[in-house]
Amino acid sequence: xxxxxxxxxxxxxxxxxxxxxxxxxxxxxxxxxxxxxxxxxxxxxxxxxxxxxxxxxxxxxxxxxxxxxxxxxxxxxxxxxxxxxxxxxxxxxxxxxxxxxxxxxxxxxxxxxxxxxxxxxxxxxxxxxxxxxxxxxxxxxxxxxxxxxxxxxxxxxxxxxxxxxxxxxxxxxxxxxxxx
Numbered sequence: 001x002x003x004x005x006x007x008x009x010x011x012x013x014x015x016x017x018x019x020x021x022x023x024x025x026x027x028x029x030x031x032x033x034x035x036x037x038x039x040x041x042x043x044x045x046x047x048x049x050x051x052x053x054x055x056x057x058x059x060x061x062x063x064x065x066x067x068x069x070x071x072x073x074x075x076x077x078x079x080x081x082x083x084x085x086x087x088x089x090x091x092x093x094x095x096x097x098x099x100x101x102x103x104x105x106x107x108x109x110x111x112x113x114x115x116x117x118x119x120x121x122x123x124x125x126x127x128x129x130x131x132x133x134x135x136x137x138x139x140x141x142x143x144x145x146x147x148x149x150x151x152x153x154x155x156x157x158x159x160x161x162x163x164x165x166x167x168x169x170x171x172x173x174x175x176x177x178x179x180x
Contacts, residue, residue: 005062006055008044009090012062024078025060037085061086141166 003014003025012018014025029035038061039052046053063071063078065086072079142163149159 003058003060005064006044006053006059007042007061007065007086007089010062010064012064014060014062022063024063026063026066026080027058027060028055034083034085041086042089065089138166 005012005025012023012025018025028038035055039055042053042061042065044053045051065088066080066084067087070080070084070086072081145154145159145162145166148154149156154162
């Protein structure tokens with residue numbers, strides 16, 4: 001599973017090419033005092049527990065939340081200096097949490113689902129209206145072509161060509177309406 005930065009509003013993900021881009025990920029300290037300082041610096045709330053968020057095993061922060069001077073670059077593996085506290089965070093409201101870290105309540109999910117179903121039903125009705133309009137248009141066009149042919153205003157050959165052209169045009173029109 002791809003590790004994601006735990007900071008609110010940060011979209012950094014630990015991918016194979018992250019290190020090449022200069023992005024590193026750091027697990028929370030085991031020292032409870034330092035870990036608490038990291039959590040407080042993040043200002044992330046736990047909406048499920050109505051308090052301050054607590055990191056779980058495997059949660060990480062990315063290097064974007066630390067100053068350049070916070071890193072020990074004397075070894076091949078970039079590490080944080082002992083005791084450093086993350087200090088770079090975007091000012092984001094606490095209600096904005098990672099969508100994958102806080103699930104909506106079943107009631108809210110049901111409301112979202114009902115909304116999507118309603119939009120889908122509206123779209124189906126709209127699609128049916130467009131298809132019905134296209135059918136009426138085709139009928140009207142065929143009737144006009146037949147009348148022109150019956151009045152000898154166009155030849156049998158022209159009538160056939162017009163019907164073929166109109167059929168192709170209507171089909172292309174329908175496809176373009178639903179592709180775009």
